[in-house]
Amino acid sequence: MLRNKIFYGWIIVLAGHLLITLDGMVLYSFGIFLPYLNEAFGLSNTAGSSFFSLRCVCMAFSFVFAGRLIDTHDARALTFFGGLIAAFGFLLSAYAETTWELYLTYSVMVGIGDGFLYILPVTIISRWFVKKRALAIGIATAGVPVSGLVVNPLTTWLIESFGYERALVYLSVIFTAILCAAFLVKSHPEDMNLKAYGENSEDAKKQKGASDWSPKEAFSHSSFWLMYAAFFFGFNTFLIIVVNLFNFSVGAGISPLVAAGAPAFIGVGSIIGRIFFSGVVTNFLSDVRILFVCYFFQATSIIIILSVAEVWSLYLFGFLFGLFYSGWVPMFPTILGKFYGLKSLGSIFGIFGTGFSLAAISGPLVSGLLFDMTQSYQNSLIVAMAASFITAFLVLLIRTPVKKINKTAT
Template identity: 30%
Template sequence: MASGTHTPPRLFYGWIVVAAAFVGTFFAFGIAYSFGPFFPAIETEFQASRSDVALVSAIAGALLFALGAVSGPLADRLGPAALAATGMALVAAGLAGAAKATALWHVYLAYGLGVGVGTGFIYIPVISAVQRWFVLRRGLASGLAVMGIGAGALVTPPAANWLIEHHGWRDAMTLLAVVVAVVGGLAMLALRHSPEKRGLYPDGGPPPDASAPPGPAATLREALRTRDFWLLGAAGLFISFSLFVPMVHMVPYVLDHGMDEAIGAWLLSLIGVSSLAGRFLFGVVADRLGRLRTLIGVYLALAVMMAFWYVARDAWTLTFFAIIFGTLYGGFAPLMPAIIADVFGVRHLGSILGVNYSGAGLGVLTGPTLAGFLFDLTGSYALAIVAAVVGLLAGAACLLAVRPRQPG
């Protein structure tokens, strides 16, 4: 390892890791959010109910988080680059396979499992890698990395909608598969596990003060024995249960209120671009005001906006909803992994983060699917929106019970 007199390079490699993580989250979540424009075409193609079609996206979203229990420990052991590159290949294969589907269960298998497993091998490895490269600027670095989620949500829904209109939904999926394989796969090769393995130190600074008390360095087994681990996992479950309801159902929602599919795709993109601002804003603010306190405020404000969604039934009110909801939504992605790193340390973060996020996978699976079931049952999204509000309030209550700690 380099000595304390080593002069660091002009560009700290941690920012290259952040850039690679940005690309990883761009494709992992961009593809997940682009399912909305495909929703009506698949519903019509296979004469399926909304709950049946929503299950496709729910399977993929659930696996994205649930597989962190596998991909996190593998990333700790093997490094994030190979694992995330494999994930990109699986996403591309899932899209290409779904494009050839002749029955809805083929879409479940190809898109649901292929895209779900692929994104599950991308998200936790890239996010845990970023946490290792930063301490003092962890909130900012996390915010920049997960801005890829917002950028993906901004670009991919209208791109998918345009491709569907001009080439049909099958060719649209095939074209997206090619882009993911080439651009995403190459970017993942730039990821690196930790600064120490390159003779560097977090934040690009000098070696840590040997006389300073050590920060937390919990193993997965030690973390599992703590109350905070389960509270944070439950908070992730509740917010994912709620947040993915508008992500999956926005396009059919606007169709129900007399608007066209392009407006639905536009609203999803608006959520994405607003979340870009939110990810940066909340990442910076939380480093100063406290990451846990900031995230509690995000949950409560999201509950208010989810309730507002019920009365947002025209393009203008839905636009307002999309902007505020997206900005607030942007606060969750950078803050939760940073808080988990603050509480448990980064030595075994991939394992801890991956297992903790498994609850979020259950939320993604049940939230949109339950919303589709309630709509099929009642002909309205009212009960689904109520369930989403309750989920966010329950998540805020879990966070309130977590003991605040200083970054370590």
């Protein structure tokens, strides 16, 4: 009875949410592990940040590979075995004795596995929803901020209680347990003799067929690259904040456990923001307008932390930054599906997702270099704010693409 009442797509959303929390675990825990890894291996802040950057290079290749596979292969197996690579990467990192071993396990293995944990759930959810697609993706991708809310204090407690090596082991066990949610995933509604949510709506009829673009066609359109640039600059801002906020807080004289609350407040704001923007604001603002509002006020929130570095201002900044950051993240896969259709969305989003990986190279490395040069995080925060302001106005140039039809003479 219950199964008949609940559309299975929402089970997919729940599974996707759990799987994407693992992506958040990888993302948020790095900022906590970084000072301990630097101390253990005798690394500068710039060199330590390179672990994260290499991980994201590997994740970029994984994005592309996973995106192509998901268009033609079973989602459950791809997600589970991809995630298992990341889990083993965490586990083996605990036993790394040299820098190159840590690069292999913490960067390469975790990076390859992590690429499967974000792109696959988002792509699958897009197939299951026509109506409320933005809300469904928003709920699923809220796994990242939920993870941030839990992972930072949990990782800090594990490290302070057992050391960073044992903390990596425990996180790998937690990671594997949550990964089992992959077995709830179904690639297509048709696999269960169902139709996508809202399949028979007027909007669905308007979009169906005519909006299916090949990857090559999508990549030839300027709007794709404008969105790609916005995605890149937006994540530069986000990653500079995530990687440096904990250390900034500790440097301001705040204890590690209390400082871990600032990134956790990003998680609180993000949870609220993803539901609010994707479930409410989409009813009266266009997708592009939502992007502008989120990027502009994300940048504005950084002024708080630049002006006052106290506990209350850190927490307020974290909440507001998370609120507006969370609004633009689920909009991009939603817009890609509207612009280019679902037939090749995995391949298209796989290439699109590399914008995050490129940002992960530039953001942490630039901020690490600035810190090594100035011994201050202020310049990094200014760069993050500038990137977000630029992006706010860049997104206003995005236009709905019109597919060219080849006309043959008759």
